[in-house]
Amino acid sequence: MHSTDSADAPRKSAVVADDTARSRDASRPGRLQGALFQSIGDAGRAELVERRLASAITGGHLRAGERLPSENDLARSFGVAPTTVRESLLALRSQGLVVTRRGRNGGSFVADSADPVAHARTALAATSRVALRDLGAHYAAITAACVRLAARRAVPSEVQQVRSRLSRLDESDLEQWRSTLDDAQIELVALSQSARLTREQMRLQAEMSPMLRLIDVDETSRRAQPVLLASVVDAVEAGDDHEAVAATERMVDAVINALIDLQSQSR
Template identity: 60%
Template sequence: MFQPIGDQGRAALVERRIADAIMGGVLHAGERLPAETDLAQSFGVAPATAREALLALRERGLITTRRGRHGGSFVADTADPTTFALDALAATSRVALRDAATHYATITAAAVELAARRADPSEIALIRHRLERVDPADPIGWRRASDDAQIELSALSQSARLTREQMRLQAELSPLFALADREPERRTATRERFWALLDAVERGDPTTAVDLSRAAVRDAVEWLIDLRESLGAS
């Protein structure tokens, strides 16, 4: 209640950037993170915001804290992107997975619907241009770019609340979505579907944009459920 208004949503953004760096292999297992004050200065946020982001990362098992003279926050030894995502998937029940997907689909659909009504075509062209620069054979690059593009679409909804929630959900579910990116065929299909979504938003067609968005989530969650069962999860 009494947190500074200007820092709302910033902890989630700091968390996402660090998590992306870990999941993308920029930060490696055992690597030490900057101190809270240094992180806060680098990201331009309050120390309390950096502390909140680090706490969230610890709860997700991405970093650990060591005390003492040589202590601090370190990337967890188990923070291999694929291993982490597979373990998280196996530990998530089908009911919880579907529930998370329903929440994600609802927020994403609301955002793209508003974007289709409010966005200028030139703004969509910029998103498309950035995606075109990504190497289709690079699954990590594609995941980063598509996550950013999804958040940019949410921002075009002109709803700060929807955008903040999209950012939070993207950070939570992106590691799972990245599992499918390992397969070139699925990566290609995902890319083509996102292109169609951008086309719908660009021409101001909210119905098609919402339908494409929901279909993409349904397809992703069914694939994840199949993968989860192949891992022997009950």
């Protein structure tokens, strides 16, 4: 798994608490304030851009061979200077994630050797069982909150759109199959009408999706997933928020158990 915020974690305290100067405030809770003034870390902006792009590549969201936007477009989009983008691309090149071609059709491309499934296999092997269960708990909590709202708020025609997306799942292309299932999941949770919850779900989906590809190759596990999601969709359409939550928990349990099984087989 590719954590994006480890460099933002506090490394040292920039503000040394002075107990005498703050004695008047001693009765106030100081915990939040302490966190506020902690160092934001000295990771450079180039490193942040590099990590963002690296996790998109290893997560399969930028695919092998895909052209990256131009340095200027990336700079504008990330809100950094073009030299910062150049520096991060240099680092990505040295990691073998990006190649740069010169000439008229030149530019930066995701390296052909960047294989998200291989990265996912490494990431799964390196993840503890407790971390996987916790990821499942987080995912289930967010999804459950979304479908509970969706069951109260969605109209039948919207739910029908999710169902029609599910009906287009095509097992002849597993990459496309995963992408369609991810889209259906996001489309369903967006019916909560909550932008915050949907964004959180997308973040989690992006984190899980590469690992889910590892279990998609197993026919039993693959066939089970759309059926489990369809039962959540049914409950949302019926306006049954309790059943939508219960069905979500069954779905996430099945997926996490499959990941744990796969992990124990390969150990």
